[in-house]
Amino acid sequence: MSGLPKKKITALSQPINKGKRKLEEREFAVDSCDEPTSILLSTQGENVKSKRYTSISPPPTKRRDTKNVTMKEQKHLDYRDLPPSWPTAQSTSAAASQFATPSSLKLVYHQGDIFENIPKGCLLIHACNAQGHWGSGIAKAFRDQYPKAYAAHRNFCIKDHTKFNPVRTGTAQLVAPCEGESEHWIGCVFTSAKYGKAKDKPEVIVRNTVNSMKMLLELVMQAEGITEIRMCMLNSGKFGVPWEKTSEALESIELQAGWRVTIGVWEPV
Numbered sequence: 001m002s003g004l005p006k007k008k009i010t011a012l013s014q015p016i017n018k019g020k021r022k023l024e025e026r027e028f029a030v031d032s033c034d035e036p037t038s039i040l041l042s043t044q045g046e047n048v049k050s051k052r053y054t055s056i057s058p059p060p061t062k063r064r065d066t067k068n069v070t071m072k073e074q075k076h077l078d079y080r081d082l083p084p085s086w087p088t089a090q091s092t093s094a095a096a097s098q099f100a101t102p103s104s105l106k107l108v109y110h111q112g113d114i115f116e117n118i119p120k121g122c123l124l125i126h127a128c129n130a131q132g133h134w135g136s137g138i139a140k141a142f143r144d145q146y147p148k149a150y151a152a153h154r155n156f157c158i159k160d161h162t163k164f165n166p167v168r169t170g171t172a173q174l175v176a177p178c179e180g181e182s183e184h185w186i187g188c189v190f191t192s193a194k195y196g197k198a199k200d201k202p203e204v205i206v207r208n209t210v211n212s213m214k215m216l217l218e219l220v221m222q223a224e225g226i227t228e229i230r231m232c233m234l235n236s237g238k239f240g241v242p243w244e245k246t247s248e249a250l251e252s253i254e255l256q257a258g259w260r261v262t263i264g265v266w267e268p269v
């Protein structure tokens, strides 16, 4: 069991449905957990990010300090951490795929509570809107269990972004371990801009899920220490999208070099 305090997960009752060598310590709040964290910053070798924005990559937003960061702790990752070639690398590979049998994402089913017996270094994925609430359904259970991760998510949604420049759907945030020794990562796939009656249409949510998952798989490549990946049946509760539509779309994702192959799906009993 994780190092987290045991909590009753109420979400189950919901219906199925990141010159000169110089190291310095700085306070770094927004890109880490809610409490400022000491991070070692190296000025050696700028990590310059040239970006090309396309329909599935978001617009420029408030810049953060991207000078080479050598960290004591893992940092949260999002679209600002993608390689400059993103998502071109994918289409190149898609063109090459006519000469090779592409391998697609595999979903492996498990029955039970996604929060039970989580191994160290596990990544837990859930669907989010861009409002940064984690206010209901399984998102609320994440908020209860991982309050610091929630704070990082909220910072990303409402401090790094604004009402007029919201987080784009079809993107993902990979929240690094925040809660003690559990070392659990949280993957937020932004599958709908809003929630409730204002949620996106099912076909839009499914398309966003595919693009978000591709981005998340790319970000996972940059993270160190992720042991396994679990997710709930995305979109099948509050977002009201039949699981089969989401699962079919996810299983059609063509894997790129270095991406994880398998994601465990936790189906509540």
Ligand SMILES: Nc1ncnc2c1ncn2[C@@H]1O[C@H](COP(=O)(O)OP(=O)(O)OC[C@H]2O[C@H](OP(=O)(O)O)[C@H](O)[C@@H]2O)[C@@H](O)[C@H]1O
Binding pocket: 009, 011, 012, 013, 014, 015, 016, 017, 112, 113, 114, 115, 126, 127, 128, 129, 132, 133, 134, 135, 136, 137, 138, 139, 140, 141, 194, 195, 232, 233, 234, 235, 236, 237, 238, 239, 240, 241, 266, 267, 268
């Ligand atoms: N412990 C557990 N273990 C395993 N599976 C569990 C579970 N507990 C619940 N499930 C299942 O997990 C699936 C998803 O069901 P959910 O309704 O939660 O999520 P969804 O993806 O449809 O919708 C997302 C919006 O809900 C929130 O909204 P707010 O932020 O509050 O606005 C978000 O942020 C988004 O916006 C359903 O199959 C549940 O049975």
